[in-house]
Amino acid sequence: MLRSQTKLFALGKRQLCRSMSKSCDLTLVEVDDKTGIATLTMNKPPVNSCNLEMMRALKDSMKQIEGNKSRGIILTSSNNKVFSSGLDLNELRNPEQERLVAFWKELQEMWLTLYLSNLPTAAAINGHALAVGCVMASACEYRVMLPGFTIGIHATKFGYVVPPFIVNSYLSVLPRPVVERALLQGKIFSTDEAQQINLIDEVANSKEEALSKCASFIGSFAEANPVARALTKRQLRAEFARTLLDEPEAELKESLEYITSPLFQDSLDAYLAKLKSKNKK
Numbered sequence: 001m002l003r004s005q006t007k008l009f010a011l012g013k014r015q016l017c018r019s020m021s022k023s024c025d026l027t028l029v030e031v032d033d034k035t036g037i038a039t040l041t042m043n044k045p046p047v048n049s050c051n052l053e054m055m056r057a058l059k060d061s062m063k064q065i066e067g068n069k070s071r072g073i074i075l076t077s078s079n080n081k082v083f084s085s086g087l088d089l090n091e092l093r094n095p096e097q098e099r100l101v102a103f104w105k106e107l108q109e110m111w112l113t114l115y116l117s118n119l120p121t122a123a124a125i126n127g128h129a130l131a132v133g134c135v136m137a138s139a140c141e142y143r144v145m146l147p148g149f150t151i152g153i154h155a156t157k158f159g160y161v162v163p164p165f166i167v168n169s170y171l172s173v174l175p176r177p178v179v180e181r182a183l184l185q186g187k188i189f190s191t192d193e194a195q196q197i198n199l200i201d202e203v204a205n206s207k208e209e210a211l212s213k214c215a216s217f218i219g220s221f222a223e224a225n226p227v228a229r230a231l232t233k234r235q236l237r238a239e240f241a242r243t244l245l246d247e248p249e250a251e252l253k254e255s256l257e258y259i260t261s262p263l264f265q266d267s268l269d270a271y272l273a274k275l276k277s278k279n280k281k
């Protein structure tokens, strides 16, 4: 995509600068003037983990793209090894109640915004997509992945119960028996395995090729009336979004109780220690 053909803007600046001083642009949005397709790039070093500010930036960017009458959204990463490492586990560890409430609500809203977006959505998965990283990719309508990476929801492996809307993200892409086995095993798929079960639609050999395949998918709706397309998509997806649309507070309460339980906190401590020790060896 040529720079001269794109408009570039960044969100998350103000929110992030309040709490961190490292990097300021959590998300980057480039709109191709020719195709009208927006590329939404996750840009939170080191591994695009989703903390409160990141999810807010993602949601705000998606709303801004919809408001700008773009023709579609491609979700990707500025990191060439990691698409997203999922939720920022530090947000879940011994959380302060008010921030945890804001964090979980932002997760609900970010997921709903992506899952029910009026626009065609596609993910150019140019690195590992774990847990909520996989959930975001699954919430898109099309997925193109680079070889040599992994994708999946491994929550049960480290002692987490999978919330219903995360189950639904998988169910909107994979058949029920496959979802059941994958979630209960905490299975992480290689690119090849993901293609075999249709968790991803295509494999691309470079990020540029992945972006181009995503753009072709979005272009395939050129003949569809955008309003009819959007309303039909909403109708098709409403069932899986029902819990969060109708009873977000109930889902929030259940999740908060679970996250703050000693059972969850103990397994999180053990998991985080394991993750950190990997880099000390």
Ligand SMILES: CC/C=C\C/C=C\C/C=C\CC/C=C/CC(=O)SCCNC(=O)CCNC(=O)[C@H](O)C(C)(C)COP(=O)(O)OP(=O)(O)OC[C@H]1O[C@@H](n2cnc3c(N)ncnc32)[C@H](O)[C@@H]1OP(=O)(O)O
Pocket (backbone or CB within 6 Å): 046, 047, 049, 081, 082, 084, 085, 086, 087, 088, 089, 090, 128, 130, 131, 132, 133, 155, 160, 161, 162, 163, 164, 254, 255, 256, 258, 259, 275, 276, 278, 279
């Ligand atoms: C009845 C109950 C009803 C309902 C239940 C309700 C609620 C339940 C609550 C939660 C449910 C569970 C939901 C889970 C969703 C999630 O998304 S949890 C996140 C899970 N993600 C992971 O486990 C990913 C772990 N990371 C990795 O495997 C690797 O980092 C990765 C392959 C992505 C990249 O590898 P590499 O390039 O080698 O990088 P490093 O491993 O060195 O990582 C760099 C530093 O970043 C830290 N880090 C990595 N991931 C995270 C993360 N997700 N959160 C916070 N920090 C992370 C890592 O420790 C390194 O830090 P360091 O440099 O060592 O300080």
